[in-house]
Amino acid sequence: MQKLDSKIPDGPLAEKWSHYKANLRLVNPANKKKIDVIIVGTGLAGAGAASALGELGYNVKVFCFQDSPRRAHSVAAQGGINAAKNYKNDNDSIYRLFHDMIKGGDYRAREANVYRAAEVSNDVIDHFTAMGVPFARDYGGSLDTRSFGGVQVSRTFYAKGQTGQQCLLGTYSSLNRQIAKGTVKMFPRRDMLDVVIVDGKARGIITRNLLTGELERHAAHAVVLATGGYGTVFYLSTLGLGSNASAAWSAYRKGAFFANPSFIQIHPTSIPVLNDYQCKLTLMSESLRNDGRVWVPKEKGDKRHPNEITEEERDYYLERRYPAFGNLVPRDVASRAAKERCDAGYGVGDTGLSVYLDFKDAINKQGEKAIRDKYGNLFEMYEKITGINPYTQPMRIYPAGHYTMGGLWVDYNLMTTIPGLYAIGESNFSDHGANRLGASSLMQCSGDGYFILPNTISDYLADDIRTGKIPTEQPAFEEAEKQVADRIQRIMSVGGKETASSFHKRLGKIMWDHCGMRRDAEGLKKGMELLRQLEEEFWTNICVPGNDKDLNQELEKALKVADFFEVGLLMCEDALQREESCGAHFREEHQTETGEARRDDANFAFVGVWEYAGAEERPRLHKEALNYEYVEVKERSYK
């Protein structure tokens, strides 16, 4: 059995990274030209890494499934990006950002990784600013910040409600600059379907050209996955419809360990499900909770128009339950509280599955213009979707699947358990423990891509300066390509009656009901049984029209859904073994008298790391113990 070595360097927390970095091996400029690196994904993590490695002089090949790298789902991030600049003089610091993330993650993340993410956060903001990213500014011309959930300082940089778009377009510009220079070659409209392992090392990938259906072999000295999150396992989620687990999953099947798969964030403020045809839930940024107040009627089943319900008749339940943080409690807490109210019969809207987010007080106090300046595009988006004007009546919101804290297990170098295979950004598990704090993903993705990976990967590549080109004409590539081709043929030849989306929707419902915001052993076992049944049905009744040597969106979807069955099973398996509640993982069996999560540090202060054991076998669980040297592990209270 492989032993997990996180490779956390010794030494004091604040010096680990600088000291470690100083001792990493380098590849000299002449040798860099001889080294190829594959990066899959063009979000903040992938495009950042590609530009940084291109600038250093490596030969980089980058892949994404969209027609342009600028459309990676990072583009949809709304609220902001954190950094420990302390511009507000509110006593912020790298240590405080680190501490907030460890606590926010409910003491299930690695101290050293989180500290490093906080440490490079300031460089990330400086780099974005230098690239011309138009962050919001105050009248004096300095960068402005705002507050996000789970913290008591104002450290979130933003560009209206389009921070992800602006950061990604900045990163895209640096990627374009390298493409123009010829250091980076871009391969859009490609689905990565497998990773190729030669002599135990990741040496390439198999992709499907989405326009022609051709399977392609690409070789390199190292492979970096930056393929984002798999929240689309719920079908309805805040992610783009193309988001998937398949790239990471192909690595898992090839032996990369998968960590904490069940840690998946349900975001409290999404526009609720409005009809049965919906395939996507639109997020209303967490930043809205800076000024919006969350409430439900005090009376069960009160169907009056919200504006007719007086102050005395409203239950501002977050402010009531969590006076210290009020509406800005972390996401897991806010989501469960909304579900609790709705399950108890206080929910609003036709379905009773939503709560109000009200800006009345903020508009009265600051004026409509101030609110429009801060959230204009979000309000517009809300109105377009619902037909309701949130300036004059409260928004309706409900939790939705959003972000995966779980992902490929990586060590301090961001390398998976397969040598030469790296995972960065949302696709790895590293920095957010059991719950991510708002605005810390853009920060982590950019930090991983621009500032961390380029250093750690050179240490690995230093051994490859004499390797020479990796040929694609060799058995490992042939075999991987054949496996992919067989899988495609298998799906194409079922000739059933049900569409991939329809299966995906049914699968999502199983996951939401059995492995969603609240879980229990019985439900999880039931969920696994249902998943297995549905998977069987899929392989006998999936319908993929057309031909695989063509642009075939139904085939693309079916391949992704086929993987989601396995992802779902592993999520349930992981949720089942974790007999505690922590962060986004809430087990009914483990709660306090007041309904808060009850952690079990004595038995579960570990990362749950899964090893694939074959299609017919149950996966093997490994445990990476989490040791807290710098943070006192406490009950996580926002009261």
Added chain:
Amino acid sequence: MEFKLKIWRQKNARTKGSFQTYPLKDVSPEMSFLEMLDYLNKQLIEQGQEPVTFEHDCREGICGSCGLFINGRPHGPQRNTTTCELHMREFRDGETIVIEPWRSKAFPVIKDLVVDRSSFERIMQAGGFVNVNVGCAPESNSNPIGKLIADKVFDAAACIGCGACVAACKNSSAMLYAAAKIAQYAMIPQGKVEAKERVDTMVKQMDAEGFGFCSNTYACEFDCPKGISTDFIALMNREFFSSKLCSQRHG
């Protein structure tokens, strides 16, 4: 609701396309336009026909993937709205809806409603960036930029790269798209340094890709889902002519 959909079907870039008509019943006014097409596709697949291929991802108006020419307008009838944000309540019950891909020499059709927008990529690669390497950024607040300018820069930067401006223009000009990026950088100290060179290389690329000239009809601004202003074209022209003057002076 009930609609008659006239949709452009084209197998691939080499074959000629044509309109096909599909009646569609039981459409809910709550559906988004793309959900309506999903609904049509589900029926087509179940009847053993090939579904309509169209591009999309975020479904919330920010990635710029989607873009259909609906009843003669890019992104349809609602202003400041992408195709994915458009809802069926904007249409009349019983209406015939004509759905086409973007039409432009620089955006060849790939299949059905999907076009090749890689020409847009090459315009950005020609100069849509600031030349700064990772690691050499100054402290963020060392370059103050007043709020009013910063807000304007943001407005220029809000382009989603959808291509509606080109589809709206009778000359298939990509001026609004290029100008927005050029203006974004020209207004800030980080980008000013290379402003002249940038405008030169990007405009050259735009011409090379086969986009047409700008004859100031403002159709692009009218149909841009992000409300990008043609003021940026004026700003770009100033940069462009001053870059020409400079280069003449330098011989």
